[in-house]
Amino acid sequence: xxxxxxIYKGYFRTALIVQFQYRVAMLIWLLGGIIEPLMYLVxxxxxxxxxxxxxxxxxxxxxxxxxxxxMLVSHATFTWIMWEYIYRIRMGLFSVMLLKPIHPIHxxxxxxxxxxxxxxxxxxxxxxxxxxxxxxxxxxxxxxxxAFVPVLILAFLMRFYWEWSLAMVAFWTMRIDAMNQAYxxxxxxxxxxxxxxxxxxxxxxxxxxxxxxxxxxxxxxELLLGRITPRELxxxxxxxxxxxxxGYLFMQLIYRAGIKRxxxxxx
Amino acid sequence: MYYFRLxxxxxxxxxxxxxxxxxxxxxxxxxxxxxxxxxxGGIAVVFSHTDTLGGWRQEELLALIxxxxxxxxxxxxxxxxxxxxxxxxxxxxTLDFKLTKPADxxxxxxxxxxxxxxLVDVLISLPVLGIAFLRLGASLGPIESAVFAVTLLSGALIxxxxxxxxxxxxxxxxxxxxIQVIFMxxxxxxxxxxxxxxxxxxxxxxxxxxxAFATTVPASAVSGRITGATLIxxxxxxxxxxxxxxxxxxxxxxFYSGASA
Numbered sequence: 001x002x003x004x005x006x007i008y009k010g011y012f013r014t015a016l017i018v019q020f021q022y023r024v025a026m027l028i029w030l031l032g033g034i035i036e037p038l039m040y041l042v043x044x045x046x047x048x049x050x051x052x053x054x055x056x057x058x059x060x061x062x063x064x065x066x067x068x069x070x071m072l073v074s075h076a077t078f079t080w081i082m083w084e085y086i087y088r089i090r091m092g093l094f095s096v097m098l099l100k101p102i103h104p105i106h107x108x109x110x111x112x113x114x115x116x117x118x119x120x121x122x123x124x125x126x127x128x129x130x131x132x133x134x135x136x137x138x139x140x141x142x143x144x145x146x147a148f149v150p151v152l153i154l155a156f157l158m159r160f161y162w163e164w165s166l167a168m169v170a171f172w173t174m175r176i177d178a179m180n181q182a183y184x185x186x187x188x189x190x191x192x193x194x195x196x197x198x199x200x201x202x203x204x205x206x207x208x209x210x211x212x213x214x215x216x217x218x219x220x221x222e223l224l225l226g227r228i229t230p231r232e233l234x235x236x237x238x239x240x241x242x243x244x245x246x247g248y249l250f251m252q253l254i255y256r257a258g259i260k261r262x263x264x265x266x267x
Numbered sequence: 268m269y270y271f272r273l274x275x276x277x278x279x280x281x282x283x284x285x286x287x288x289x290x291x292x293x294x295x296x297x298x299x300x301x302x303x304x305x306x307x308g309g310i311a312v313v314f315s316h317t318d319t320l321g322g323w324r325q326e327e328l329l330a331l332i333x334x335x336x337x338x339x340x341x342x343x344x345x346x347x348x349x350x351x352x353x354x355x356x357x358x359x360x361t362l363d364f365k366l367t368k369p370a371d372x373x374x375x376x377x378x379x380x381x382x383x384x385x386l387v388d389v390l391i392s393l394p395v396l397g398i399a400f401l402r403l404g405a406s407l408g409p410i411e412s413a414v415f416a417v418t419l420l421s422g423a424l425i426x427x428x429x430x431x432x433x434x435x436x437x438x439x440x441x442x443x444x445x446i447q448v449i450f451m452x453x454x455x456x457x458x459x460x461x462x463x464x465x466x467x468x469x470x471x472x473x474x475x476x477x478x479a480f481a482t483t484v485p486a487s488a489v490s491g492r493i494t495g496a497t498l499i500x501x502x503x504x505x506x507x508x509x510x511x512x513x514x515x516x517x518x519x520x521x522f523y524s525g526a527s528a
Contacts, residue, residue, distance in 0.1 A: 029448065043320065046320060185305055194312060
């Protein structure tokens with residue numbers, strides 16, 4: 001445990017130093033993650049206003065808070081590993097990672113968290129600005145805020161393990177763009193990113209319960225909005241733990257198989 | 268005429284190049300189909316809860332999505348690949364070779380790379396537009412069609428001039444590839460009519476990154492909701508931007524001293 005602490009401290013330091021060199025590029029890359037929820041925020045706010053102030057149990061203010069929370073949770077949990085892995089394998093960078101006496105996922109987790117800390121300096125003011133522009137009002141109950149912390153951490157980890165596993169498909173094929181995009185599109189419909197899930201037809205909602213996506217996004221978001229009962233909270237955490245464990249096992253499995261297949265390029 | 272032949276040659280080279288990577292065709296089909304799912308799924312969910320969005324009916328939004336894919340396809344097929352190649356050329360000094368060729372440098376640079384498989388987006392847009400037109404039926408007369416064609420062309424020219432001006436900055440700042448990321452991040456906002464956005468965002472999408480002119484304006488021409496002022500303004504802006512970007516390009520070329528020299 002103590003060894004991990006030292007290692008992560010080192011990783012964080014390098015991650016922060018490296019990423020600080022690319023601060024302008026980093027700002028620009030944030031844009032996409034702000035525009036998308038903002039777009040759906042505006043769309044649903046417009047629909048709600050037209051329908052006399054509420055749609056499917058969400059009033060106009062709920063939509064505003066919902067999509068600001070979507071922006072934050074999805075920023076906190078997103079990874080870019082599915083695009084990076086391919087580059088890593090093609091350029092032979094993966095060989096270097098294999099030489100280190102520690103599983104490569106740890107440096108990726110540290111990188112990701114380091115990036116999130118740096119970008120918090122932008123996301124926090126953006127959140128406040130959006131809340132001000134759209135006149136959002138939000139009064140959370142203390143217990144939901146307390147529960148939000150472990151829920152967000154679980155969401156981050158389960159998403160990380162799943163996307164890290166899917167990224168390893170790059171061991172078998174270099175053409176992963178279409179797969180990555182399919183993953184994003186499926187996630188869009190079943191995670192609540194496009195609209196709160198309760199606005200979708202019944203069948204989509206039931207499918208979303210079974211799939212992992214909503215437990216990564218709409219569950220933490222709805223918890224922040226105070227739309228989750230204590231009983232639903234326990235079920236949700238159970239689902240998150242299940243998908244985290246499944247993702248972990250899946251990652252181990254595909255990592256072992258992938259390593260066997262990997263023949264270093266550029267060595 | 269000469270430039271048409273030149274363009275045809277580049278298209279041929281583009282096809283030959285991409286025929287080497289035939290699997291990309293299928294990947295592009297999958298990607299475009301997925302994009303279309305997102306766009307259509309979005310309006311399906313929205314219109315299951317409302318009849319109009321900011322005054323736009325469902326078939327009008329369908330036309331908007333058609334335009335979004337048509338112009339988006341044009342950007343991805345021709346404008347973006349050529350401009351990225353150009354920025355790369357400035358950095359590597361390979362632009363010098365292109366400048367020595369006996370043709371207008373701006374034209375050469377603008378058509379130098381054609382990613383033919385990306386035309387799938389354009390192909391996908393045609394049935395979407397077709398269905399939207401059919402459902403709009405009565406309100407789509409010859410005048411609306413002509414206005415649509417004019418605004419579509421103007422929108423495309425505005426987007427081209429905008430990209431050219433951004434790319435021309437490469438003469439001074441060399442490393443500007445990230446500028447195109449800004450545009451591509453803002454572009455999806457064009458899937459929805461800009462009048463639903465709050466004023467500040469509408470201003471950004473209209474004047475800072477002219478997404479509105481490329482998607483909302485042509486789509487509003489289809490249903491005849493476009494005003495005369497908007498039409499004249501769009502055409503005038505297209506002409507102005509074409510001239511300004513041309514002038515800016517010349518200033519840039521004069522400033523450029525070659526990286527390899």
